[in-house]
Amino acid sequence: MSAPDLAAGTLAVRVRASLVLSRRWHPAEALFWLFAVAAALLFPRQLLLMNEIAILALFALSLDLILGYAGIVSLGHAAFLGMGAYAAGLVALHVAADPLLGLVIGMAASGILGLITSPLVLKGNDLTRLMVTLGVGLLMLELANALSFITGGADGLQGITMGKLFGQFEFDLFGRTAYAYSLGVLFVLFMVARRIVHSPFGLSLRAIRDNPLRATASGVPRNWRLAAVYTLSAAYAGAAGALLAQTTQFVSLDVLDFHRSADVMLVLIIGGAGYLYGGLIGAIAFKFLQDFISIFTPQYWQFWIGLFLVLFVLGGREIIHGGIKAILVRLPFLTSGKRP
Amino acid sequence: MSVSNQTLTSVVLQTHALHKQFGGITATDRITFALEKGARHALIGPNGAGKTTFVNLLTGVLKPTSGSVTLNGETITGLSREARVRLGLVRTFQINQLFASMTPLEMIAAVTSERLGLGRSVLGKLDAHAALVAETADILACFRLEDIMDDTIRTLPYGKQRQVEIAAAFAAKPSVLLLDEPAAGVPEAERRELLDTVAALPADVSVLLIEHDMDIVFRFATRITVLVNGQVLADGEPDVIARDPAVRAAYLGEAVHG
Amino acid sequence: MALLTILIDGVAYGMVLFVLACGLSVTLGLMNFVNLAHGAFAMAGGYVTVVLMQRFGVPFLWTLPAAFLATAAAGWVMERTLYRPMYAKSHLDQVMFSSGLVFMSVAAMKYVMGSQQQIIQLPGWLLGRFELFGISVGRYRLFVIMICGALALGLSWVFARTLFGARLRAAVDDARVARGLGIPVGLLFAVTFAAGSGLAGLGGALGVELLGLDPTFPLKFMIYFLIVVTVGGTSTISGPFFAAMLLGVADVAGKYLIPQAGSFIIYALMVLLLALRPDGLFAKAKT
Numbered sequence: 001m002s003a004p005d006l007a008a009g010t011l012a013v014r015v016r017a018s019l020v021l022s023r024r025w026h027p028a029e030a031l032f033w034l035f036a037v038a039a040a041l042l043f044p045r046q047l048l049l050m051n052e053i054a055i056l057a058l059f060a061l062s063l064d065l066i067l068g069y070a071g072i073v074s075l076g077h078a079a080f081l082g083m084g085a086y087a088a089g090l091v092a093l094h095v096a097a098d099p100l101l102g103l104v105i106g107m108a109a110s111g112i113l114g115l116i117t118s119p120l121v122l123k124g125n126d127l128t129r130l131m132v133t134l135g136v137g138l139l140m141l142e143l144a145n146a147l148s149f150i151t152g153g154a155d156g157l158q159g160i161t162m163g164k165l166f167g168q169f170e171f172d173l174f175g176r177t178a179y180a181y182s183l184g185v186l187f188v189l190f191m192v193a194r195r196i197v198h199s200p201f202g203l204s205l206r207a208i209r210d211n212p213l214r215a216t217a218s219g220v221p222r223n224w225r226l227a228a229v230y231t232l233s234a235a236y237a238g239a240a241g242a243l244l245a246q247t248t249q250f251v252s253l254d255v256l257d258f259h260r261s262a263d264v265m266l267v268l269i270i271g272g273a274g275y276l277y278g279g280l281i282g283a284i285a286f287k288f289l290q291d292f293i294s295i296f297t298p299q300y301w302q303f304w305i306g307l308f309l310v311l312f313v314l315g316g317r318e319i320i321h322g323g324i325k326a327i328l329v330r331l332p333f334l335t336s337g338k339r340p
Numbered sequence: 341m342s343v344s345n346q347t348l349t350s351v352v353l354q355t356h357a358l359h360k361q362f363g364g365i366t367a368t369d370r371i372t373f374a375l376e377k378g379a380r381h382a383l384i385g386p387n388g389a390g391k392t393t394f395v396n397l398l399t400g401v402l403k404p405t406s407g408s409v410t411l412n413g414e415t416i417t418g419l420s421r422e423a424r425v426r427l428g429l430v431r432t433f434q435i436n437q438l439f440a441s442m443t444p445l446e447m448i449a450a451v452t453s454e455r456l457g458l459g460r461s462v463l464g465k466l467d468a469h470a471a472l473v474a475e476t477a478d479i480l481a482c483f484r485l486e487d488i489m490d491d492t493i494r495t496l497p498y499g500k501q502r503q504v505e506i507a508a509a510f511a512a513k514p515s516v517l518l519l520d521e522p523a524a525g526v527p528e529a530e531r532r533e534l535l536d537t538v539a540a541l542p543a544d545v546s547v548l549l550i551e552h553d554m555d556i557v558f559r560f561a562t563r564i565t566v567l568v569n570g571q572v573l574a575d576g577e578p579d580v581i582a583r584d585p586a587v588r589a590a591y592l593g594e595a596v597h598g
Numbered sequence: 599m600a601l602l603t604i605l606i607d608g609v610a611y612g613m614v615l616f617v618l619a620c621g622l623s624v625t626l627g628l629m630n631f632v633n634l635a636h637g638a639f640a641m642a643g644g645y646v647t648v649v650l651m652q653r654f655g656v657p658f659l660w661t662l663p664a665a666f667l668a669t670a671a672a673g674w675v676m677e678r679t680l681y682r683p684m685y686a687k688s689h690l691d692q693v694m695f696s697s698g699l700v701f702m703s704v705a706a707m708k709y710v711m712g713s714q715q716q717i718i719q720l721p722g723w724l725l726g727r728f729e730l731f732g733i734s735v736g737r738y739r740l741f742v743i744m745i746c747g748a749l750a751l752g753l754s755w756v757f758a759r760t761l762f763g764a765r766l767r768a769a770v771d772d773a774r775v776a777r778g779l780g781i782p783v784g785l786l787f788a789v790t791f792a793a794g795s796g797l798a799g800l801g802g803a804l805g806v807e808l809l810g811l812d813p814t815f816p817l818k819f820m821i822y823f824l825i826v827v828t829v830g831g832t833s834t835i836s837g838p839f840f841a842a843m844l845l846g847v848a849d850v851a852g853k854y855l856i857p858q859a860g861s862f863i864i865y866a867l868m869v870l871l872l873a874l875r876p877d878g879l880f881a882k883a884k885t
Contacts, residue, residue, distance in 0.1 A: 007481070008477060008478070008481060011477040011480065011481055011486055012473050012474055012477040014477075014486075014489075015445060015449075015473050015476050015477045015480070015489070016467045016473045018443075018445055018489070018490055019445075019449065019465075019466045019467035019473070020467045022446075023465065023466070023467075192463075195463050196462055196463065198465070198466065199461055199462055199463055199464050199465065199466065200453040200454075200458040200459055200460075200461045200464055200466055200469075200472075201459060201460060201461055201462045201464075203446065203449065203450045203453060203466065204450060204453070204454060204459045206439065206441070206442065206446075206450075207439050207442075207447075207450045210438075210439040210440055210441050210442065211437050211438065211439055211440070213401075213433075213437050214433075214437040214438065214439065214508075215439075216420075216421040216422050216425075217399070217421060217425060217430070217431060217433075217437070218425060218450065218451040218454055218508065218511075218512060219422045219425035219426050219451070219454040219455060219459075219512060220422060220450075220454050220459060221420075221422050221459075222422070225459070228462075
């Protein structure tokens with residue numbers, strides 16, 4: 001091999017190595033999931049809370065797919081949460097009580113809703129998208145209210161009893177099965193999402209997010225890709241909704257309420273968008289924040305959440321994320337040497 | 341303005357009476373233009389002549405009010421930007437348009453993966469495609485970006501960013517390349533490298549260069565079209581254009597007023 | 599005939615919405631800032647009127663300029679202190695920031711004034727209805743239409759005919775170029791934000807009788823302001839005006855004719871309009 005060939009070969013090796021490095025597992029990730037499993041054993045009396053966190057984390061993950069990776073701002077993501085919840089609840093009530101069936105149908109229903117509404121987020125600027133997604137979310141709420149003969153209206157879907165998971169594990173009062181189920185679904189869907197964002201498709205999404213003009217000038221069919229990820233995101237949110245319906249065995253209009261969309265946005269802001277773990281970490285932080293505040297001031301927690309938001313955006317975020325990065329830099333084994 | 345006689349088969353990019361109106365302003369005035377295969381063609385003109393508008397019309401960023409654009413005999417006037425890129429019509433931008441959060445490696449890989457049709461691979465691994473890896477490595481080497489291939493683009497100096505800008509256009513393996521002021525904003529010291537790369541382009545790639553810098557134009561171009569007020573004022577070989585009194589008047593006139 | 603009364607009601611409602619939302623439209627167009635806390639200024643204006651009338655016995659008409667000045671002053675202070683650092687941040691951050699401000703103001707108002715609906719006693723000459731060409735018209739509604747109509751005309755005039763308006767339009771078009779031309783953009787931002795907040799406060803004061811007032815006002819009505827701004831666009835005064843009219847009439851008519859539909863009609867209309875015209879009904883056509 002001549003010298004230039006050798007050099008080229010070496011460069012190709014380095015290029016491949018670089019690409020592998022960006023998708024490889026970091027030890028910190030393994031620790032995270034181990035801890036999530038261990039938590040069930042360490043805090044057996046908090047399983048219901050942990051189940052809520054897992055569901056919120058999945059919901060936030062779904063938002064991260066469009067916000068962090070495609071740059072779509074949405075204030076109405078609860079529409080998909082609600083669609084999944086109602087679909088799963090209705091399946092359990094009228095078709096069969098198998099949890100996995102409800103999960104699949106919930107995801108499919110939300111995915112279809114996402115696909116149908118995706119044209120709305122393809123055009124216009126940030127504000128337009130905010131308003132359109134907000135509008136769709138509010139529309140879904142009004143619709144659910146109006147179709148009370150299907151949805152149970154303000155009373156919600158009553159009398160859901162879930163069958164055994166895999167025909168073996170019953171949903172118990174302590175939430176053991178619930179948490180295992182939610183965590184399991186979260187893990188599987190997370191792994192799939194992880195694979196997707198590191199794929200050529202995922203790279204094209206980042207291109208669209210960074211510079212739509214350049215992306216199209218590089219041959220990326222922007223609209224199709226965005227529609228695809230929006231549908232995927234909707235399906236993931238639907239999964240979270242289905243889990244919510246199945247583990248609490250109840251669905252009401254609250255699942256479509258604006259505060260759900262606002263909360264999940266806040267979760268992702270806290271945890272940071274664009275690296276997939278933001279939603280998970282944010283969900284944990286948010287729940288703790290909520291609990292913490294409501295212990296002190298149950299009536300006026302809204303004030304403190306507001307203050308937190310203001311301070312967070314004004315500079316708190318930089319301080320917190322900067323601090324975390326400073327710690328991670330000192331522990332290179334956690335991030336396998338790559339800059340965070 | 342007439343275009344000198346060429347057999348149709350050697351023309352790769354063509355416009356027929358291409359016209360663009362913005363309300364009362366005519367940006368592009370029924371331009372008929374032809375780019376030959378393997379051309380080193382420069383498009384020049386005073387500020388506001390409509391050069392970038394013309395490029396935007398060619399690449400599909402703007403829709404023409406009337407007229408058509410043809411690529412290799414095929415009408416592309418109605419095609420989307422990305423469809424034109426897939427047919428081999430690629431451009432660079434006057435102001436860098438980059439994927440700021442990516443590294444040069446990732447940006448080149450993104451363009452290459454799209455060109456190889458991998459963009460729909462939802463569960464695939466980027467490193468598993470030998471062609472993707474090899475081509476990315478080639479482009480990085482060609483543009484001497486190996487040393488900075490893992491640095492975030494946003495942190496690179498402007499000249500290097502410009503290299504990435506051009507490299508990314510190359511990664512799309514264009515048959516027709518539109519370079520919009522490639523040396524714009526590049527410090528004197530780094531221009532050499534950039535222009536060498538442009539000069540080293542394969543002979544079968546047809547290049548349309550938009551430039552203000554006359555040194556670059558006369559060093560590079562074998563054919564020049566002069567655009568003034570959205571119309572073709574002159575079209576021909578460099579020395580003919582250099583002596584054309586109408587062209588000099590257009591530039592001198594601009595210098596007097598500007 | 600009932601339909602014409604609905605129309606008048608809708609127009610009055612729309613007029614108040616316009617006054618409330620036009621400040622938001624201008625600051626969005628000028629500063630490219632998504633200020634969801636705009637409704638909080640409106641609420642503050644409403645409460646100024648309530649407090650002045652109930653605790654200090656100030657006549658209703660005098661509370662209107664007071665509401666304007668108080669909220670304009672608050673807007674000035676907040677722009678200089680809290681909003682400044684937020685201009686450069688992303689829209690998402692601005693949404694989060696202003697949402698935080700809304701939560702704080704809602705909770706604070708609940709604490710200070712209680713969560714009940716506030717009722718005011720309008721002066722006698724504004725009460726009741728009278729016949730105008732055979733249509734029953736509420737006096738207060740007519741009053742509101744006249745005041746807001748005058749404001750709309752005044753704003754239009756300022757925008758189109760004064761130096762301030764010309765500078766404002768220039769800065770909305772391109773702030774960087776405007777600065778280069780010597781236009782004091784920073785001062786412009788501050789004055790416009792203050793004026794916009796003042797108008798919101800005035801709208802809130804006028805709206806106590808028509809829209810109601812309680813601490814959740816910003817949350818309830820923010821969507822309406824956003825609809826006006828998104829549909830009406832940010833580059834003109836007439837755009838938000840017509841959008842507000844459309845919204846006001848549609849909402850009143852919808853709730854009267856098909857009460858079960860609730861706000862469905864409004865939301866559906868908005869989604870439809872934005873789907874057809876993503877840059878707003880009155881935006882400059884993009885190429």
